[in-house]
Amino acid sequence: MTIMKRGILLFYLLFSSILSSQSKDEWGSWIMLYGDNEISKNLDIVTEFRLHHYEIFDVLDNQFYKIGLGYRITPEVSVGAGYVHHYSETRTSISTSENRPYEEICLKRKIKKLSISNRYRLEHRWINNDGVTDFINRMRYRLQVTHPLGANFYIKVFDEVFLNLEQTIFNQNRLHGGIGYTFSPDFKVELGYVKNHFNTHMDDILRIGILFKTHLRKKTNTL
Template identity: 80%
Template sequence: MKRGLLLLSLLFSSLLSSQNTTEDKWGTWIMLYGDNKISENLDIVTEFRLHHYEIFDVLDNQFYKIGLGYRVTPNISVGAGYVHHYSETRTNISVSENRPYEEICLNRKIKKLSVSHRYRIEHRWINKDGVTDFVNRMRYRLQLIHPISGKFYIKVFDEIFLNLQEDVFNQNRLHTGIGYQINPNFKFEMGYLKNHLANRADDILRIGILFKTDLRKKTNIE
């Protein structure tokens, strides 16, 4: 109960911080995330996202991801995959990116509280109006999930992005929100995300649909 109250206070604090923003309007991030089991410890992960500069309006970028995740132990998993996204900036500059990545996730439970540490390295080929640059980036995310009532839960995370060259700071994302587990294989989430970049800070309504599938062959027992 105390941890649930702590997470609620974090949610309230981050919502108050939205008053200090360089943007007058909120954007939206809409996410569809799939975890598709192909063996006992191996999953195919998929993700599709749409980002809007305004609420469900003025498309910013489209984001596609496919990867593999492998559970080394119940509390440790590793993964690798590929991301592609395309964006059209507010100054009408087109940007596309091809981004392989590798990651490791460390998970633990403290009573009802789920704690996750994710470390990811990304190799980014960024094409901006026909000119391609290559950069590497590190990401670290701390995520907390705690049930609050019935099928509802709170999700809080903070993720920092660091370039592995000059201008080290890339961005920081602080998220607080609510999730609802419709069934063991289907969840719906909604939350507030504050995205701090080098020269601005954006307020974002984040909406997610998360699902699980089992692609293993079923054996019929007669």
Template identity: 35%
Template sequence: MKLASYFFRLCFLALSFYTLVGFTQEAPKDQVGTWTQLVGTHQIANNWSIPTVGILRQYNYAESVEFGFLRVGANYKLNSNTYIGAGVAFLDHHPFEKVNSLEQKGQFWLYQEMGWKHSKKFAQRFRLEHRWKHSGTTHTFGPRLRHRLQFTQAVDASTYVKVSNEHFLELNEFKIMQNRFFIGLGKKITPNLCLELGYLKNHVGKENYDRLRFSLYFKTKLYKDKQNKVAQQEEKATSQ
């Protein structure tokens, strides 16, 4: 049986497990929730691209939204293995402890990051975030440094396993306040479209949350390559 069949069977089993857990657990923060993200890379020049990320986290059998997030920026490729980037992000968060309340917490970020690949399997990313947070009438500022180490292993030409771990260092208190561990399976649908499904364990302070993460990655090209254009013109000229 092809690996693609195993992949989609895994998706079905994960959804079934999530449905069962959603009915059997009561406390919202203890439920296995979903983490759905749409990640785009939009190429605007040979070395420039615009990353876009949208995230929706849910619980209570995917009926209640806990967290909404949007990020956009600009990345510059220094070489084939290294890039730098900067951008902005917005998020809204509904606290677990006040399920029936309309109170929401929000944040606005400015960030800078740098990422590089050590090989086809290992990659790292550092990100510095300047976060303005508000909750009701309270406004605070909290800078944070993040580091992610990621391992990717190809299973076949279109299927791969991904494992990553990311630490969050709060610079105001200079201590690690959050950690995200992910393990999952990815499937390349086309060269520019990829689907991932996996398990995310998110530690925040003394709390920890279990999430099934669904990710759709896509790429677009918003410019014409000058070299290809010249080659096409030369080919057209020689054929006349």
């Protein structure tokens, strides 16, 4: 069996196992659109839009919008900062909105075909819960590993822990495993499973990601 056929089989088995659990009403879904928009050799505008559902593609949980800047200091080290707006609503119609500036640093390395990324992010959260606003800082650390499966398929695994800097320290932990397909260097699609662990409960989530890159910088003419 070729590597590509193995990737297709893994993609099918993952998707089938997720759908087989849908009738249990225990799965949620995340749909993500992520853009990396290059404006100079080392500077990017980062955009992200997400929809989270309590059930697969049904019963909206929250919406998430992000815009930021990323700067590559070296191929292995990058820094970034940006702003996130987040709106959510519980099943009992209690609404929460959040304004969240952030700063981050990302360290990358490669071991043969294995790509390893360590991301450290500091968030400043203004959370409005039915008219009452609270402020809290939060630290996030994500370890991510990707490995190619032939020319187009790849495996992506990550674990991210969220820690409050005030109040209760542990906020949540996200463990993800999935597969992606590279249509071109500027366009990818991913399918994965997320186990989201909170203090009081755990969620099983189908994650679908569409990732694209645009090149907005002016090209210099060469003679």
